[in-house]
Amino acid sequence: MTSYPSDVAFTSAVKAIQSEKGSRQSYAKVEQHGWKTIVTPDLKSFLSELDMFYLGTANSAGQPYIQYRGGPPGFLKAIDEKTLGFADFGGNQQYISVGNLSENSRAFIFLMDYVHSRRIKLWGNARVVEGDDVLEEKLRDSDYPGKIERVILFEIEAWDINCPQHIHKRFPQKAVAPVIDQLQKQVQELESTIADLESKLETLGQEDLRLRRKDQA
Known part of the structure; x- marks a missing residue:
């Protein structure tokens, strides 16, 4: 059976429901064209404008957690064609995302551009990097006051641009x-x-x- 990058989201259970609800045929065509698996110029441009995103992780039991991450515009950067990285600033010290990643590397990034009604979904694996001064300096913004506590790297497995339907404008x-x-x-x-x-x-x-x-x- 042919595999596609979109299989990370379109599991057999998802495909079964798509078939039941009548959308499987159209999504079968979509997956054949292929979701992106590397950083493209368009994705880089999108990232350069954003000052926030949502990071999804889960613990070893599968309990999901979503965290808002904010910083200066473009703080989520492309390290190479497969890896994104961002400086993780000091917060409330709950360490839920960090704890989840210590036992389950599966992660998800949800990018939202509320001004232009655009969104991008990225599936992959993430890991925490602490004490890497060179990497921290690469991701640092001297004009942003947040204190860097660690770096989180996200290795892309697949990503896709989602439709703008039902996105409310926020400025x-x-x-x-x-x-x-x-x-x-x-x-x-x-x-x-x-x-x-x-x-x-x-x-x-x-x-x-x-x-x-x-x-x-």
Whole structure:
């Protein structure tokens, strides 16, 4: 039987349900074209813009865990054509992901671009690297204040671009802040204009009242 990179996700159980629900034929065509198994220029470009992603791990009993990982834009980097890596910054010291990887290397990375409604799913294996100053320096961003505690390397088994359906738009603060500042300035200008017009109307009203009283005298 022919095997495909997508088999990491499309297991026999998944394929059986696809057949039952009527989507197996279309996905059979998709898997023949092949999911990517190496870092491509498009994936590198996608990574360079992201300042967060979700890391999935599981313990030896199969209990899954999802963790949000954040850093400066592009902090998840391509080490080589099969490996991604990122600096793991100090956090709440629960060490759930680190503990899971110590007994089960299977891992999953979910990349989300909420601004452009894009997402990429990556399957593979991950490992924790501690005390490697050279690797830490390679992944360090001098402008980011987080303290590096370790490096996590992710070896890609397969990845795929997912459809944009049902992705709600979300915008980072740095993108929204200039727009909000501009709107606030416009509001202040309008409020100033309104206050000026109200003052002029009040002056005109007082003058009109004075003239009426003068005519009645």
